[in-house]
Amino acid sequence: MTEETTLVDFISYVGAISLILLGIFAMVTFRHLIRIIFGLMLLEAGVNLFLITIGYRGGAVAPILVNGELPTAAMVDPIPQALVLTAIVIGVGVQALALALVIKTYKAYGTLDTQILAQKIAEETGTKLIDGIPTPISDTGTGLEESLSTKP
């Protein structure tokens, strides 16, 4: 493996891993649903870049025959490319479904903040905010105050 190839591989791998980490960080940290979906998109992009880089070889050309003849140079691995081709389409489908659910959530609750959403759902269903377990009926009060007060 030449010096140049190693450098390209290294930059690509580091970029892919950074994208994956950034996506997961966004999904874990942010509370806004749209931003969580953006994190998912970053994660998908990172995984796709990672797969493409695995199939990459220095100085190799795309796996396509010109005039029905094998090219003289080496060709890159076609399997990761086919994988990524399908992964992109699946990613689009998943994102569209997620956005549709977000639209429905906004219509139902009027907010996309996950913390406010959790409070509203706990209020609506009479469950505790933390674990979603219904409060016992023998409790005095509606159970709402208790669930809100046990919030960290």
Add this chain to the structure above:
Amino acid sequence: MNFREISGLIFIVGLGLLLFALLKILFVEQLVTGGIGANILATAPEEVGTANIVTSVLLAYRGLDTLGELTILFVAATAAGLVLGQRSSDAKHDPDAGFILHSAADVLFPFLILLGAYIILHGHLTPGGGFQGGAILAAAFFIPILASPASPLNHRVSSAIEGFAGAAFILIGLFGLFGKGDFLAPLFGTGEVGNLFSAGSLPLLYLAVGLKVGAELAGLLAHLHETEAND
């Protein structure tokens, strides 16, 4: 900085260390060269007869996976349509886009159809294929909706195209099953590599994939757009 951010940061740093430790393994070259990829590169042109070897992986060697992937896309599109629901017939539309966008949409439409059809039909020869061409076809049908929101997409037609294309894909696969003993086995021989009429039944499969992806994406985009206008 609250508890949630700190714990998230610690988690990410730990995961990052783990993933960067993998880098050392990834640089061992035996991991990628040789093996299945090299085998396919050597035998695919004679066995399947496509000039674009990615196509032969996608439709001949792993055709069943492509069928599964089409199923995922179908389920996602159906679920999105189900979640968003039908718009009421008296709901207000977005305002019309005006003369310039109307004309641009009219001019773009035939060229996008032509480009999409070209990319789908040459999927076994050049970079491209059913998925990419299907996305362009979907764009061709979605741009007029953006220009004049009052003329919505006919969902019945798009679902009919989607259903027929999916059925055609499975039918070609069944012909392969009964004719050659394997589901989705390529039919009609390989032909001469590099010709438009070559690679047996693969261009037909890619045509079905392209129509299905195009109809599904167009329906999905139109659904999202109609809901936006609903409120």
